[in-house]
Amino acid sequence: MALLLIAECLLLCCASFLSASEGQVAFTGGTxxxxxxxxxxxxxxxxxxxxxPGKRDGAPRxxxxxxxxxFESQTDAGLCIFVVRADGSEGxxxxxxxxxxxxPRxxxxxxxxxxxxxxxxxxxxxxxxxDVTTGTETAWxxxxxxxxxxxxxxxxxxxxxxxAGTKLEWKGVDSTSLMREAENGALLTVGITGDAxxxxxxxxxxxxxxxxxxxxxxxxxxxxxAEWAAEPDPKGRAIAFESNDGGDxxxxxxxxxxxxxxxxxxxxxxNPVWSPDGKxxxFESxxxxxxGVYRVFVDTARVFAVDDGGNYGAWAPAWSPDGKSLAYVSNESAKxxxxxxxxxxxxxxxxxxxDAYALAPAWRPRPKS
Amino acid sequence: xxxxxxxxxIRRVRxxxxxxxxxxxxxxxxxxxALARSTNGSLYAIQTPNNGMPALxxxxxxxxxxxxxxxxxxxxxxxxxxxxxxxxxxxPGEYALAHCRIPADIPPGTYALQWKNADLSDINVRSVFVxxxxxxxxxxxxxxxxHLGKRASTEATNTAxxxxxxxxxxVLAAVTGDLTESGDDAQFRDFLRxxxxxxxxxxxxxxxxxxxxxxxxxFFGPTCYMFGFGRDGYISFDTKDFSAAGDLxxxxxxxxxxxxxxxxxxxxxxxxxxYEAMQGMRSQLTLFSDDPLDCLLFGHWHRENTxxxxxxxxxxxxxxxxxxxxxxKYRIIDVTEKGLLPRxxxxxxxxxxxx
Numbered sequence: 001m002a003l004l005l006i007a008e009c010l011l012l013c014c015a016s017f018l019s020a021s022e023g024q025v026a027f028t029g030g031t032x033x034x035x036x037x038x039x040x041x042x043x044x045x046x047x048x049x050x051x052x053p054g055k056r057d058g059a060p061r062x063x064x065x066x067x068x069x070x071f072e073s074q075t076d077a078g079l080c081i082f083v084v085r086a087d088g089s090e091g092x093x094x095x096x097x098x099x100x101x102x103x104p105r106x107x108x109x110x111x112x113x114x115x116x117x118x119x120x121x122x123x124x125x126x127x128x129x130x131d132v133t134t135g136t137e138t139a140w141x142x143x144x145x146x147x148x149x150x151x152x153x154x155x156x157x158x159x160x161x162x163x164a165g166t167k168l169e170w171k172g173v174d175s176t177s178l179m180r181e182a183e184n185g186a187l188l189t190v191g192i193t194g195d196a197x198x199x200x201x202x203x204x205x206x207x208x209x210x211x212x213x214x215x216x217x218x219x220x221x222x223x224x225x226a227e228w229a230a231e232p233d234p235k236g237r238a239i240a241f242e243s244n245d246g247g248d249x250x251x252x253x254x255x256x257x258x259x260x261x262x263x264x265x266x267x268x269x270x271n272p273v274w275s276p277d278g279k280x281x282x283f284e285s286x287x288x289x290x291x292g293v294y295r296v297f298v299d300t301a302r303v304f305a306v307d308d309g310g311n312y313g314a315w316a317p318a319w320s321p322d323g324k325s326l327a328y329v330s331n332e333s334a335k336x337x338x339x340x341x342x343x344x345x346x347x348x349x350x351x352x353x354x355d356a357y358a359l360a361p362a363w364r365p366r367p368k369s
Numbered sequence: 370x371x372x373x374x375x376x377x378x379i380r381r382v383r384x385x386x387x388x389x390x391x392x393x394x395x396x397x398x399x400x401x402x403a404l405a406r407s408t409n410g411s412l413y414a415i416q417t418p419n420n421g422m423p424a425l426x427x428x429x430x431x432x433x434x435x436x437x438x439x440x441x442x443x444x445x446x447x448x449x450x451x452x453x454x455x456x457x458x459x460x461p462g463e464y465a466l467a468h469c470r471i472p473a474d475i476p477p478g479t480y481a482l483q484w485k486n487a488d489l490s491d492i493n494v495r496s497v498f499v500x501x502x503x504x505x506x507x508x509x510x511x512x513x514x515x516h517l518g519k520r521a522s523t524e525a526t527n528t529a530x531x532x533x534x535x536x537x538x539x540v541l542a543a544v545t546g547d548l549t550e551s552g553d554d555a556q557f558r559d560f561l562r563x564x565x566x567x568x569x570x571x572x573x574x575x576x577x578x579x580x581x582x583x584x585x586x587x588f589f590g591p592t593c594y595m596f597g598f599g600r601d602g603y604i605s606f607d608t609k610d611f612s613a614a615g616d617l618x619x620x621x622x623x624x625x626x627x628x629x630x631x632x633x634x635x636x637x638x639x640x641x642x643x644y645e646a647m648q649g650m651r652s653q654l655t656l657f658s659d660d661p662l663d664c665l666l667f668g669h670w671h672r673e674n675t676x677x678x679x680x681x682x683x684x685x686x687x688x689x690x691x692x693x694x695x696x697x698k699y700r701i702i703d704v705t706e707k708g709l710l711p712r713x714x715x716x717x718x719x720x721x722x723x724x
Contacts, residue, residue: 199682
C-alpha cells in the first residue's frame with residue numbers, strides 16, 4: 001500500500017513537471033447552447049471559475065493587459081457585448097445601437113472594442129467601435145461595404161513595407177486621407193463585396209470613415225476569391241489570412257516578402273493564429289483524417305502536427321503568452337474539451353473534462369509591468 | 370456527444386450492484402425494452418442507423434453502425450433474420466463503430482437492424498434499406514415543419530402528407546426540422562409514429578422548435594451527417610439558433626469533411642431547417658463558396674421562396690423552400706442529369722380541428 005502511495009506521488013510530481021505551463025485559459029462551455037457560459041480555468045490546478053452571465057456566451061477575448069474579458073452574450077435586447085474581470089467581478093454591458101452584436105476584439109491599448117453588428121439580419125453588417133470607458137459606439141468604415149470580423153492592426157508597419165514597392169492608392173477612395181486616418185487606429189475587416197445575388201468577401205483596411213481592399217494593392221485577382229480570418233502578426237508587419245485561391249482554402253501571409261501561400265495542401269487549411277513572437281502560425285487543417293490542429297514555421301512554411309484530429313476532430317488553437325504551449329478543443333470524448341499541448345515535449349494534457357463541453361480557449365496575456 | 374440511455378442504465382445497474390440493491394437491479398433489467406428504442410422513445414443501444422438517419426446500400430455492400438458496445442448484429446424483415454459480419458473499431462465517446470458487410474444474396478427491401486449483447490438487445494426499425502441498384506434518375510420528397518404537438522389535427526394532417534409521399538414515386542424523404550412544436554418527449558414520440566408510416570427512407574434534421582437541450586440527439590443521434598444515394602451525396606446539418614450560429618463547435622469541421630468526401634458526387638444537396646444570409650460564415654464559405662452545394666433544401670418559412678430568392682447570396686447554390694407539412698404541404702423534387710428540378714408544391718387536405 002505504502003509503495004503504491006509513493007508511486008502515485010511520484011507520478012503526480014512527474015505530471016506536474018510535464019504540465020509546467022501556468023496561467024489561465026478562458027473558454028466558453030456548458031451543457032447546451034442556452035447555458036453556455038464563459039469560464040476561466042487555472043492551468044496549474046484546473047480549477048474553473050464561471051465569469052460570464054451564462055446566456056449563450058460567445059468566444060472570450062482578453063484585453064491586452066489581461067485584466068478584462070469581452071464576449072457576446074444574450075439578453076432580452078438581443079446579443080450584447082459583455083465585459084467582465086477575470087474573477088467574474090464588474091461584469092457589464094452597455095446600450096447598443098443594434099440588437100445583434102458579436103465577435104469583439106480589443107484595441108492594442110485596451111481602450112476600445114471593435115465588433116460586428118447586424119442591423120437587419122442581411123448582408124449590410126456594420127463594424128462598430130466602442131469606447132470601453134464611456135460605452136460610446138461609432139460605426140467605422142464608411143458606407144461602401146457590409147463589414148464583419150474586425151481585428152485591430154497593432155501598427156502600420158506593413159503598410160510602410162508595402163509602400164516601398166506599391167502605390168497605396170485605391171479607386172474611389174481618398175487614399176491619402178485614409179492612410180492619415182489609419183495612423184489614429186486601423187482595423188482589418190472582412191468586407192462583403194458584390195450584390196445580394198453574388199456576394200463575396202475581401203480583406204479591408206478600415207478606418208473611422210473609410211475602407212479599402214488591401215489585397216487589391218498587390219493582386220488584381222483577389223476579387224475572384226473569398227477571403228476570411230485576417231489576422232495581423234503581433235507587430236503589425238504581416239497579415240495572415242485564408243483564401244480559396246488555389247481551389248481549396250489555404251493560408252496566405254502578406255508581408256515583407258510579398259504574398260505567400262504557406263500551407264499549400266489539397267485539403268483545406270484555415271483559422272490562422274499567430275504565436276506571440278510572430279514566428280509561428282497555429283491553424284486548423286483537414287490534411288489528416290479529420291479536422292486537426294497544426295503549426296507552421298512562417299519563414300520556411302514547414303508544418304508540424306499538434307493533434308491531427310484522429311477519428312474525432314480538433315480545432316480552435318490558442319497560444320500561451322510564452323509561445324511554448326497551445327490550448328485547443330478536442331472532441332476525443334465526443335464532448336468537446338480543452339486540451340493543452342507543450343510544443344517542446346509534444347505532450348498533451350486535458351484542461352477540462354466532464355459532462356459539459358468547452359470551446360473557444362483564449363490564454364490570458366501576461367500583465368504588462 | 371450522444372449520451373445513450375443504455376449507458377446510463379448500465380451505470381445505474383453498476384451503482385445498484387455496488388450498493389447491494391439487488392431488487393432495484395432486477396427491476397432495471399426487467400424494464401429494458403425488448404424491442405425498438407427506450408421506453409420514452411429515445412435511442413437505446415444502436416445510435417445509427419435509425420429511422421431518421423437510415424443506411425442505404427446494395428447487396429454485397431456495407432454500412433456503418435454506431436453502437437453503445439460491441440455485440441451480435443443482424444438484419445430482420447418479418448420472420449427473416451440475416452446475420453451480419455462486422456469489423457469493430459473504437460469511436461469517440463466510448464462508442465463502438467461497426468463496419469457491417471451486407472450479404473451478396475440479400476433480397477432488396479427494408480430492414481431493421483438488431484443488436485444483442487448478453488441479455489441486452491435493441492432493434493432500430495426502418496434503419497437499413499437495401500436496393501438492387503440505385504436508380505440513375507429519381508425523385509425525392511421534401512417535407513418540413515411537421516410541428517407535432519401544435520394542435521390535435523396535426524398528426525392526422527402529417528400522416529396524410531406521408532401517405533401522399535408514399536404514393537408519389539419518390540425514393541427517399543427529407544424532413545427538414547421543426548419536427549415537433551416544443552421538443553417534448555411526447556411530441557417526438559408522436560413524430561416517430563407519423564414517420565414510421567413512411568415506406569421510404571426518411572432523413573431528418575433538427576429545427577428551432579426541436580431545441581430542448583439534447584432532445585433531438587436522444588431521439589435521432591447526430592445533428593450533422595452525410596449519406597449517398599447512387600451517384601449523389603446529401604449533407605444534413607443544423608442551422609441552430611440564428612443569433613448564436615457561430616463557429617465554435619464541431620459542425621464546421623464535419624461540414625468540410627463531408628463536403629470533401631462527397632466531392633466525386635454528381636450532385637451534392639444540403640438539407641437543413643433554415644437559412645439566413647449571415648449565419649455561421651465558416652459553414653457558408655464551405656458549402657456555398659469553396660465548393661458550392663448543387664442545391665439547398667430547407668423549410669422554416671412556412672412558405673415557398675419567391676422568384677427573387679432563388680439562390681444563396683454567396684455564390685450559385687439554388688435554394689428550394691417547402692411550405693409546412695403542418696399545413697398539408699410537401700414537394701417532390703426530380704433529380705435529373707440537369708440537376709435538381711423542384712416541382713410545384715403539393716397539398717393534402719388538412720384534417721379538421723376536433724370540436
